[in-house]
Every structure is written in structure tokens, then in C-alpha cells.
Amino acid sequence: MAHVPNPRPAGDFRTSYAADTALFRTRLEGRLTLLLVLAALSVPLWGSNYLLSQMILIGIYAIAALGLNVLTGMTGQISLGHGAFFGFGAFASAYFSSKGIPVLIAMPLAGLLTTAVGMIFGIPAARLKGLYLAIATLASQFILQDFFARAAWFTGGSYGSLAETASLFGLMINNDARYFYLVLFWVVVSFLMVSNLARTRDGRALVAVRDHYLSAEMMGINLTRYRIMSFGISSFFAGIAGALYGHYLGFVSAEGFTILLSIEFLAMIIIGGLGSVSGSLLGAAFILLLPQVMEVFAGTLAGIFPSIAQGSAYIKQMSVGAAIILFLVLEPEGLIHRWRLMRASWKLFPFSH
Amino acid sequence: MHVRVLASREPRKEGRGREGELTPDEPLLEVRDVSLRFGGVRALSNVSFAVRKGEVFSIIGPNGAGKTSMLNCISGRYRPSEGDILYKGASLMRRSINDRARLGIGRTFQNLALFGHMSVLDNILVGRHHMMKNNVVTGMAYWVGGARREELKERRRVEEIIDFLEIAHVRGEPAGTLSYGLRKRVELARAMAIEPDLILLDEPMAGMNLEEKEDMARYIIALSEEFGMTTMMIEHDMGVVMDLSDRVIVLDFGRRIAGGTPAEVLADEHVKKAYLGEEDEVLDALAAAEMEGA
Numbered sequence: 001m002a003h004v005p006n007p008r009p010a011g012d013f014r015t016s017y018a019a020d021t022a023l024f025r026t027r028l029e030g031r032l033t034l035l036l037v038l039a040a041l042s043v044p045l046w047g048s049n050y051l052l053s054q055m056i057l058i059g060i061y062a063i064a065a066l067g068l069n070v071l072t073g074m075t076g077q078i079s080l081g082h083g084a085f086f087g088f089g090a091f092a093s094a095y096f097s098s099k100g101i102p103v104l105i106a107m108p109l110a111g112l113l114t115t116a117v118g119m120i121f122g123i124p125a126a127r128l129k130g131l132y133l134a135i136a137t138l139a140s141q142f143i144l145q146d147f148f149a150r151a152a153w154f155t156g157g158s159y160g161s162l163a164e165t166a167s168l169f170g171l172m173i174n175n176d177a178r179y180f181y182l183v184l185f186w187v188v189v190s191f192l193m194v195s196n197l198a199r200t201r202d203g204r205a206l207v208a209v210r211d212h213y214l215s216a217e218m219m220g221i222n223l224t225r226y227r228i229m230s231f232g233i234s235s236f237f238a239g240i241a242g243a244l245y246g247h248y249l250g251f252v253s254a255e256g257f258t259i260l261l262s263i264e265f266l267a268m269i270i271i272g273g274l275g276s277v278s279g280s281l282l283g284a285a286f287i288l289l290l291p292q293v294m295e296v297f298a299g300t301l302a303g304i305f306p307s308i309a310q311g312s313a314y315i316k317q318m319s320v321g322a323a324i325i326l327f328l329v330l331e332p333e334g335l336i337h338r339w340r341l342m343r344a345s346w347k348l349f350p351f352s353h
Numbered sequence: 354m355h356v357r358v359l360a361s362r363e364p365r366k367e368g369r370g371r372e373g374e375l376t377p378d379e380p381l382l383e384v385r386d387v388s389l390r391f392g393g394v395r396a397l398s399n400v401s402f403a404v405r406k407g408e409v410f411s412i413i414g415p416n417g418a419g420k421t422s423m424l425n426c427i428s429g430r431y432r433p434s435e436g437d438i439l440y441k442g443a444s445l446m447r448r449s450i451n452d453r454a455r456l457g458i459g460r461t462f463q464n465l466a467l468f469g470h471m472s473v474l475d476n477i478l479v480g481r482h483h484m485m486k487n488n489v490v491t492g493m494a495y496w497v498g499g500a501r502r503e504e505l506k507e508r509r510r511v512e513e514i515i516d517f518l519e520i521a522h523v524r525g526e527p528a529g530t531l532s533y534g535l536r537k538r539v540e541l542a543r544a545m546a547i548e549p550d551l552i553l554l555d556e557p558m559a560g561m562n563l564e565e566k567e568d569m570a571r572y573i574i575a576l577s578e579e580f581g582m583t584t585m586m587i588e589h590d591m592g593v594v595m596d597l598s599d600r601v602i603v604l605d606f607g608r609r610i611a612g613g614t615p616a617e618v619l620a621d622e623h624v625k626k627a628y629l630g631e632e633d634e635v636l637d638a639l640a641a642a643e644m645e646g647a
Contacts, residue, residue, distance in 0.1 A: 017505050017508045017509065017512070018501075018505055020508075021504060021505070021508065192493075193493040194493075196492060196493050196494070196495035196500075197489065197492050197493050199495075199504070200487050200491075200492030200493075200495065200500050200504055201478075201481075201482060201485045201487050201488070201492060201500075201503075201504075202487070202488055202489040202492050203492060204471070204475050204478055204479050204482070205479065205482060207468060207470065207471055207475070208468050208471070208479045208482075210470075211467075211468035211469050211470055211471060212466050212467065212468055212469070214430070214462075214466060215462060215466035215467070215468075216468070216479070217450045217451050218428060218450060218451075218453060218454065218459075218460055219454055219479050219480055219482050219483070219543070219547065220451050220452075220453070220454030220455055220482050220483030220547070221451055221479075221482055222449075222451045223451070229489060233489065275470075
């Protein structure tokens, strides 16, 4: 990753190690983030149902993408089975809640169970790297997909399973506005967890394993342990996100959790920025919103040239693909890199260094 | 400042190879008849030596003599085909690589092995890994459970090392963007952060200009004089080796051909021949006998 300078504003000094390890580099950054969360809190008051549902989905995908970013971005291990872990979380939470466990407790429980499953499927990572590991995780995708279809006691088999509505102290979380707050809570918690991980011992160990595993081992880092742990962490967030997804739709079926979803998650973190916490959110928003922007684009195009109206669905799909390719060519380091460049340029203006 | 670092060293609780401390004449590290074979190639043949506590011990020899292989045997990357390596009186052969830090062995690499995308600070903090207790759960909780307190405490220790090695101005930079000389210095800082009893330096001066070499020499002296570490070093710069080392051994084609104080080694006939590439009848006869035996 290319290094982008990020000078501090005049007068904002760090005078303690605590201030230097703070989550936000500057006071302004912290306040802006807080403002963003507050603005998000107000969305149900003025936003349309459509906007709410989109934001809920972005939040859910962002949590799952964040998990994959711990595995792929921080630890450098590619996983092609993230979508299956996402699905496993959805089924697990539906299963727990059908056994009478309150949904809000079933969700973290599903996260923990997915962690365990993820670590089992992560065991090959002890020996495999790079493309070989990617193929091994592909196996976990297919094994889990098969499990979803066959384990009727757990998933309802080909019928799928119903996910109960969440409730908090008797208040049913049964509309988008309420569910939005639940998702927002988990988004904030997840992003804090991973940001904290990144500045503590085990987070550094994960990055050390990615950057130079030979010397990481010499520093006392147990490679096997951290490689498998990374699968566990990423599966935890996949599980939580899956649980949120299942209870949002109210119905979980195996068809949604194919390898396509796994690849979409990979696309989110690559487009957002590998290894970047906030990049996960940007990437999820990009992948979710792009088809809709392109739909409008295709619609407009069809309005101008009526002769292609029939093909507008294809145009939409093609432009989604083209946008992704263009993006990767022009900004291979992700949206977050673009954001950092912009930040550097206005901080340094009018001098470029 | 340096005294403060020294004072802040806590006695290592775990990892004393054997019960109690070493006796004064017991070596810190003892290599016994170590041979290393890759297929038909003998990288090391029956190399023996002992490193005493607190000394600067150097291995020299022409390219391909097996110096780095020897270091890799000690740090666990290679497992000797024969022989034994004793550290603090206990065998290292069955210990895994990631045990080394806890046992008190740190090393730097010949070809830089920093974590390129991490900041200099984080690189050095990784050296504290084996001493820290916060884990993935307490780390994520950060504010509750003590991770924050521990991180700040270790940060203070790391800053002391940064001050000592004079790399404060680059502490926030990603390690991969630094100049070669600075990267070598950061690597030394990372190895020092382990607080090792034995520090292995693989060509610490390679690719440095005179000024950087002088700085590095100062640091290496301080490792034993101020920090009480035992230094084992591979180096090609003869001036540096002869000035800094208490004792030197010479490897050639995987065999130990000489050993002793720098003056003794310099005067040795075998060493001269090895470096000038002349025929050495004594050693050739030895090798021939070895081939027949094997």
C-alpha cells in the first residue's frame, strides 16, 4: 500500500502515548465520525423506507466485509467461503431462536458458533498459503452449502427456516426503523472491536504474519495459532452479520449463500481497501449501491435511445462489471486510498508536499 | 536514558533453560558437532563452539561458508542433521521457532525482514509480543480488561529503545518506506525489544556507509556493555569484526577452520589461505578423510 502523508493540523498536538494511540488521528476526525453516527441515528426520522432498507443491508454487509478484511486484509489469507459462514450465522441464529432463546442473545451465540466452525475450516491454513488456501476455503463453501441443504433439523433443509422477530424488553423490533438501530448498534460495536484489535497485541501479530511470517515466528508468534484465529475472528463477524440478515428477512434459505456472495464480499474489501476498517463500510456501500445507480443510468439511456429499452437489463449488468473493472484499474488500492489522497491534498493545499 | 532501559529490564520468569542461573564458566550457548546436510550438500560439518555470557562472538568466513546456516540452526529455521545445540544448558533441538523469543533469543536477518506495511513503532512492539498478555478478546475490549494499560506500558519501553537507537523521527513511518540503513536499525530495535539474552545479528553492517557503520558499531557494543546481552554476529567487514569481537570463529565450506581471539584468528595460516583461495593441504586431507568416512 502506497504511503499517503497525513500531517496533523497546527495546534493539535499529542502530548501522551494515550493520545498517540487514540482511534482517531485528530480531534476533527473523531468529531466527524461521531457526527456521522448521530446523523445515522436520525435517519429513521426522515428517511424513506427504501433508504432505510438500503442502509440496513449496507450495515449488514459491512459487518461481514469487515470480518473478511481481518482475514484477507490484515492476515493476508484469501477466503472463498465467507458467504457460507455468513449463511451459517443466519441459520444458527434462526435455530437458536426457534429453541426459545431470545433473538438478541441468539445473534452473538450464532456468531460464536460460526467462529468455531470457521476455525475448523481454517485448519488447512496452518499448512496452505495463497492460491492453495483459496481452493481449500472453496471446499468449505461447498461443504457448508451441502450441509444447509441436507441438515433439515438445523436449517429446515430445502424448505429453509423461519427466523423469529427480535424483541427488546417486550418491544418488538418489527419494522425497518427499529431494525435499523439494531444493525447500527452492531456496526458501531464491530468497527470498534476491529479498530481496537488493530492497535493491540494480537492485531499486530496478524499483520506481522501477513507481512513477514518468518520473522514473525522469530518474534514468538505462533503462526498456526494466529492463522486459525484469523479465520475465527472473520467468521465471528460473518456469523453476526448473517444472523442480522436472517432476522431482517424473517426467512433463511440456502439459495442466498452461494459462492457468488463470497466473491461479492471479496469485491467489497478490495474496492473498499484491503486491511482498512472504514474501507469495509465504503466497499459494502459501493457494491450494494452500484447496481442501483447503474439501473438509473440504464433507464436514462433507454429513455434517450428507445431502441435499446429491451436490453436495459443487460446494460445494467454490463455497466456494473465495467464500473468494477474501471475502478480496479484506476484505484487498485481502494476507496479508502482515494479518500486519503483527498485528505492529504486539502491539508497540504496549496503546497503539494 | 540508557541506564533507565537497563533498570527497566525485569528478570525473565520463564524460559531459563535449566533450573537457576548459569554457573560462571558454563557457556550461554554451546554448539556441539553440528552437521547440516541438504541432500548431498554438506552445509555444515561437525562445527563446535561455545559462546560465553556477555561476549561479542563473531562468525566469519567466505561466501557460502555456512555462516547463515549456522545461525538458522540456532534460531530454529533449520534442524541440524547431527549434533546438538545447548542454550543455558538445555537442548534447543526440540524447541519450536516461536519458543525462541520467550527463551531469550532474538535475531536480525541478512535480507531485511521487517513488517513493511506496519509503522516502525508497531514493528518494534511486535518484539514485545511474548511479554504481553492482552489477547484477541481483551484487545477488542481495549478500555476494559487492561489492554490499554498494557499497550501504553509497552509503548513506553519501546520509546526507550527508539531513543537509544535514534530513530524517533521515523517512528510513525511505515517500515517499508525507510532507507536501508534505517531499516537495519529498526530491525535491531525489534530484536532488542524481545529483551533477549542472546542476540543473533546476521550481517548488521551490510550495505551501510561509514557513518552508519560507526553508529551500528556503537550500538553493538552497547548491547553487551549496557544491556547485558550476549551478541553473536556474522559480518564481512573485517575491521568491524576484529574491533568489536571478543572471540571469532572462521568457517570455510561448512567446517570450522580456526577460532580464538581476533589476533589469533588473523595470524592463522588456514584463515589466510581460505580468504586468498589458496590450496590448503591440511584441510584438504581432512575433507578427504571425511568423505571416506561418510
